[in-house]
Amino acid sequence: MNTESLVVSCENGILKARVLGDIDHHCAKPIREKIDDYIFKYKPDLVLLDLSLVEFMDSSGLGLILGRFNTANEIGADFKIYSPSRGVRKILELAGIERLIKIEGELRG
Amino acid sequence: MKNKENQMKLYLPSLSINESVARSAVAVFVAQLNPTIEEISDIKCAVSEAVTNSIVHGYKFCQGEIYIGVKYYSDRTVVIEIKDKGCGIEDVKLAMTPLFTTDTTGERSGMGFAVMQTFMDNLEVYSKKDKGVRIVMEKKLK
Incomplete structure (x- = not known):
């Protein structure tokens, strides 16, 4: 597991998962496994997927997001996405993710 | 499209670590045209989708080679061809349906084909069962 691809913290019922670097098919697997482990371990009220440091994401990221949204739902937790880049937002919009998942944070280039 | 100005040909084994190699190499090549950030981001994403498809689906059962060809023309049209010799697609139309997997x-x-279709100006997919997949996509830069 590449520990540098993800930083996770849990405080006051909020599990913050900050992804570092690109999200593609190659690196999605360790990221999703680690986030799921933390969700089941901490049973948070809210899972916040922080994408503020992700410069590139392809449709593998959509699978990753929807999968974690489902994991959060399983334990009754809310799920939000934080601060996606303009490029990442474009692909989220194409898939209609914002109809399902709340996106927070300022629009950034 | 007028005259061909430059081209790049790249062959990579179907290892998932090469997804980032492929899109980065194409981005570096296309950067010669001074594209906008959005254009380069769109192209990287489309290449990533096509190469990932070859790795995940085409070469699901065996490792193989992926060809990535990029050309650009004097009118700033970028043409990207991605080919594999994997298991192919039985029903291309069905495979291209958004959410089908x-x-x-x-x-x-x-959503892979939907991304390629949306982020590029034109997408063509040629395939037959057991005959690999050939994708040709175009984008005209501003």
Whole structure:
């Protein structure tokens, strides 16, 4: 597991998962496994997927997001996405993710 | 499209670590045209989708080679061709339907072709069962 691809913290019922670097098919697997482990371990009220440091994401990221949204739902937790880049937002919009998942944070280039 | 100005040909084994190699190499090549950030981001994403498809689906059962060809023309049209010799697609039209996926792990979104279609100006997919897949996509830069 590449520990540098993800930083996770849990405080006051909020599990913050900050992804570092690109999200593609190659690196999605360790990221999703680690986030799921933390969700089941901490049973948070809210899972916040922080994408503020992700410069590139392809449709593998959509699978990753929807999968974690489902994991959060399983334990009754809310799920939000934080601060996606303009490029990442474009692909989220194409898939209609914002109809399902709340996106927070300022629009950034 | 007028005259061909430059081209790049790249062959990579179907290792998932090469997804980032492929899109980065194409981005570096296309950077010669001074594209906008959005244009380069769109192209990287489309290349990533096509190469990932070859790795995940085409070469699901065996490793093989992926060809990535990029050309640009004097009118700033970029043409990207991505080919594999994998298991091919039985029904191309069905495969291109948004949200359709043959994956059963629930981790693939089925949006790969939709991304290529949306982020590029033109997309053509040629395939037959057991005959690999050839994708040609075009984008005219501003």
